[in-house]
Amino acid sequence: MSVQSQAVGRSSPSNARPRRGRRWLNGESLTALFFILPSLIGFTVFYAVPAIRGLWISFTNWDLLRPAKFIGIENYIKLAQDKEFWNALYVTVYYVLLNIPLQTVLAMIIAVMMYRLTKSMLIRALIILPWLMPPVVVGLIWLWLLDPNIGIINVALKALGLPMIAFLGLPQWAMPSVAMINIWEYVGYTALLIFAGLQSIPGSVYEAASIDGASESQTFWKVTVPLLRPVLVFVIVTSVIGSFQVFDVIAITTKGGPVNATKVLNWYIYEQAFSRFNMGYATAISIVLFAILIFVSMMQMRLMRAGESDM
Amino acid sequence: MKKVSLVVTLLLILSTVLSACGGAAAPAAQAPAADAGAAAPAAPSGEVVTIEYALWDANQLPAYQACADAFMAANPNIKVNITQSGWNDYWNTIQTGMVAGTAPDVFTDHLAKYPEFAAKEQLVDIQPYVDADGVDLGVYLGQLADLWARDGKRFGLPKDWDTIAIVYNQNALDAAGVTLDELNNATWDLETGGTFQELIAKLSVDENGNNGLSPDFDPTKVKQYGLIINGAGEGYGQTEWSWLAATTGWRHIDELYATKYNYDDPRFTGTIQWYADNMKKGFIMPLEQVSSLGGSAAFNSGLGALHSNGSWMIGDFVNNATFPFGFARLPQGPEGRKSMFNGLADSIWVGTKHPAEAWQWVKYAASKECADKVGEFGVVFPAQQSGVDKALAAYAAKGVDVSAFTLQATEPDGTFLFPVTDHASEISAIMGPVMQSVMLGESEAAVALPAANEEVNALFK
Structure with a gap:
């Protein structure tokens, strides 16, 4: 949403800024403030204040149960030398690279197919069905499906004469399997967002393209993709942020294993905070994750010219 | 506008990243100052005190419910409320409960867990109670009682064992x-x-x-x-x-x-x-x-x-x-x-408001009476011989020969801690x-x- 607001903010430069002195007296602003007040309170109490508290905790040695002591940047120094942290960062980036490109391309294909081939509400509903399921349920279902001994997928592989694969039990397979589960869960939702973007492209543009004799693929690459860019930016930025924070499916299926192959940053944070009682250290890792996400998000918005529309 | 929305963006990201940690950020200095040794005043007669008790093994729930029922019948001023949850949830609930001040008064503890809780001053030292009530630690099999003692302090009374x-x-x-x-x-x-x-x-x-x-x-x-x-x-x-x-x-x-x-x-x-x-x-x-x-x-x-x-x-x-x-x-x-x-024992959380009543329950749960009751259910081997005999009879009634476990436990040098x-x-x-x-x-x-x-x-x- 934040991304959208920025996109809107930038794409309407013609709206002259009201003069500063007048701004808060403006009845419209007051009304707006009144409308956002409920969520502003929620945001402050449940997000902003805990987040700022979190920043403070990252400078302490808080172990959850005893009083915290200020230790300066000690947690951050420890972090720089912690090979488990660097492994977690590497594993997380690997996951993002496995997840985002494939998920976005698949979502794009599904969205275009929905747009061009069907208007059926039933199919749209079916496509987002996995997203409607709680992630814990999704994780459990796939844990059973992928089990090497009794899972139906390995039964099928065996029937085809292929060797059994321990999808979640082998380090080289675990992360691709987790990425696949998450793509299955979120691709429908992502497709729906892109689909909404497609619907906002005026039909007249396509008419013009066909009058000019553009082929199907030309229309897609020269008309659909550029006009869809603001929506795509939103989809990619939010799904990158989401996938940097992957947790639930890993918590259910692999618990960071085997041999740390799926110990992503969020799992490592959880483990440090709640299994190993190092809340201060865990919070410091969260702050670093936050810095990484700001950097990645800003790079994405800059590279993809998020604020501009070609429409 | 641009600046404002940028700040909002940053705040949003920060808060989604940190809210999980922030949510648990209850006041750190809340560690309750319970003095374990001093006997807390017993509740005035007529007032019923509720002791929250937690365990993780669903199979043992009926056995300990039976113990709790007998205990409540004998102590009408104490009510024992048992909560069972699976192994992983169990420890999360206990730990976050300690932070939030809502942990159960008494909980089933594990040898891999209790030294950390003790080091973080979350467990009541029950040695003074043991001394005051003259509890005979010799009734427990092998070295089970020793597993729960350290430097003159004691953090649990043995309830069962396993091999x-x-x-x-x-x-x-x-x-x-x-x-x-x-x-x-x-x-x-x-x-x-x-x-x-x-x-x-x-x-x-x-x-x-x-x-x-x-x-x-x-x-x-x-x-x-x-x-x-x-x-x-x-x-x-x-x-x-x-x-x-x-x-x-x-x-x-x-x-x-x-x-x-x-x-x-x-x-x-x-x-x-x-x-x-x-x-x-x-x-x-x-x-x-x-x-x-x-x-x-x-x-x-x-x-x-x-x-x-x-x-x-x-x-x-x-x-x-x-x-x-x-x-x-x-x-x-x-x-x-x-x-x-290995053996389990019940520990008392320092945050309990009723340490005296909590101790009464811990003592009862590790008593011969309760051990015999638990043994009759045939789900676990109680820490006292009479309870083990009951358990063996219960298993035999189910047609299961469990002597491989008990012989191992009683054999000289058959076990290590x-x-x-x-x-x-x-x-x-x-x-x-x-x-x-x-x-x-x-x-x-x-x-x-x-x-x-x-x-x-x-x-x-």
Whole structure:
């Protein structure tokens, strides 16, 4: 949403800024403030204040149960030398690279197919069905499906004469399997967002393209993709942020294993905070994750010219 | 506008990242200042005090409910409210409850967990109560009571104990022509693997019907494994490897509360390598196949002939095994048969508002009366002999012979204690991945384990 607001903010430069002195007296602003007040309170109490508290905790040695002591940047120094942290960062980036490109391309294909081939509400509903399921349920279902001994997928592989694969039990397979589960869960939702973007492209543009004799693929690459860019930016930025924070499916299926192959940053944070009682250290890792996400998000918005529309 | 929305963006990201941590950020200085020694004033007569009690084993819930009912009948001013939740949720709930000030007054505690809680001043020292009430610690079997005492303080009264034995699939033994006698008298050593290695080879069958002794045996297409274990075992290997490693004379630590682990010992690394090698040979179910649903699920679905597990799982096999099964003795190593001896106890949280009543319940839950009641349910072995006798009778009534567990417990030098030390969770975090990598064949035990041992021992410096 934040991304959208920025996109809107930038794409309407013609709206002259009201003069500063007048701004808060403006009845419209007051009304707006009144409308956002409920969520502003929620945001402050449940997000902003805990987040700022979190920043403070990252400078302490808080172990959850005893009083915290200020230790300066000690947690951050420890972090720089912690090979488990660097492994977690590497594993997380690997996951993002496995997840985002494939998920976005698949979502794009599904969205275009929905747009061009069907208007059926039933199919749209079916496509987002996995997203409607709680992630814990999704994780459990796939844990059973992928089990090497009794899972139906390995039964099928065996029937085809292929060797059994321990999808979640082998380090080289675990992360691709987790990425696949998450793509299955979120691709429908992502497709729906892109689909909404497609619907906002005026039909007249396509008419013009066909009058000019553009082929199907030309229309897609020269008309659909550029006009869809603001929506795509939103989809990619939010799904990158989401996938940097992957947790639930890993918590259910692999618990960071085997041999740390799926110990992503969020799992490592959880483990440090709640299994190993190092809340201060865990919070410091969260702050670093936050810095990484700001950097990645800003790079994405800059590279993809998020604020501009070609429409 | 642009600046504002940028700030909002940043705040949004920050808060989504941090809200999980921030949510738990209850005031840190809230650690309750309960003075354990001082006897709290008893509740005025007529007022009913509720003691919240937590346990994780669903099988034991009816047994302890029966104890609680009897206790409440005898103490009308105390109400015991029992909450059961599964192992993982259990510890999360207890820990976050301690932070938030909502932990149960009394909870079932584990040897791998209590030293950390004690070090973080979350447990009531019950030694003063034990002294004041003259509780006889001699009634508890073996050294069970000692496991819960440290430096003159005591953090629990023993309720039960467990040992390890081998569960076997009768059909698999019959098909291979292996007798129970052979299994009960199996031997094992580091160099040759003994008759136990021969047995698990003989009991491993591939899809073509060849067993592990045949040169045509295909380890990639095994239909039935000779042995199934529960996992890599992290730093304890209670059901997985401790019962073999200990027969060489090796121990995790040299004494309770040691500040040094022995994971670099060649007897230990050799034992773990033996497991890894036999997984590769197809005689032990490879780790990657047990890691998702667990060893007992695989055994219960008939994928293995033998399975090592603890006495607390007896009921699980009774309920879930799809074939005739029984319990056999552990193999004998150079120093005899060895099982880890572990026991649970109830601890009192320092935040309790009713320490005197909480103590009454702890004392009752560890009493002969309650032990006898729990024994009658036949779900666990109580910490006192009379309770064990009741449990044996209950198991016999169900037609299960559990002597493999009890003989192990009563045999001279048949058991060694659970390695209780500080830093248990950090040790698990170090040993977990290393043990996995050795058992998956990604690293050599003799190289990886000594390196991990250095990391573990560094925690104590």
